[in-house]
Amino acid sequence: MSCNEPEGHVHREIDAPFRWMGDAVQAHRHGRLGIFVRKLISHSRLSADDQAAIASLPFSIKTLEPNDHILREGERAEICPVLLSGFAYRQKISADGGRQIVALKIPGDPLDFQSLYLDRADHNLQALTKVELAIFALKDLENLVAPRPGLARAVLVDILIEASIGREWLLNIGRRNALTRLAHLLCELLYRVEQIAGETIGNFELPLTQEQLADLLGLTPVHINRTLRELEKEGAIRRVSRRVSIADIATLHRIAQFSDIYLHRNQSSAVV
């Protein structure tokens, strides 16, 4: 039980493994795209008109299995995918086969705003878990955004926040010791998920394997294993066979020496 919640914050313990949005889409006037609109307005003010415009773009739903490619390095995108449920990751592979996960995407996240501006994908975009995507035609998004400065700004801010998270990851991998490094990532993931969920989440289950954590944090899986053991000893996480869940976010936050400035939460945009 966390005793660190801000006053008035809703807390609901979810015992089942975290399985979210897509399974339980709240009734929203923007339907399936509600979570996408919520993601954009979490960092940018959008007029009701802009919100309605996004929500009425034609789209199809696509379901993918873990590790399925959504976009491959070198490809030219023709679609603009948005994550409705599940998690996705960006990955780059070195010449000798070394894998580095360079970003994690969560439900509600647009997955490739970059292709609105850049020609070719510079990384692989893949499903981490089973995912459900809303697929827009890239052209439709380009045409929608062009005459709408509020939307263009929201696209920009989304890209900027992802870049900020990327800078923090660089610090994380470059300078933090294994315990702080792992704790920091887990904290960040929970905070990001709670932001889009709009509530705190108890027993959040990590959607990553130890091998993927290793690929993300620049540590060997053996070191990840040992660091998870240390976090468990501190009471920060719980491990049941291969599954890791967050037991005590306050302890995790302290170990991570976490500062949330880089997440740019409560970002209020200037112009409507």
Next chain:
Amino acid sequence: MPRYFFHLFDGAEEIDAQGSELDDDASALREAIRFGGGLLSDDPDMLVRDKGLRINVTDESGGLNCALIVQIVDAKWRPPPGG
């Protein structure tokens, strides 16, 4: 894939009960070296404090597969006067 267990002795004993799946003995040794390197990178003082780092790698039979030992040796030396 075979499972290997990486037990740590850095002053205190840490048993790895869960282990990791790796391709073969050579991979396990490589991972032990990387693991040791990672630990030393995080906490170089460990070698000063604990007089050495030891990682024992066991396999599913419980037998010792390989071991990694890292130690500082006392190597103070002065060149004789006059070259």
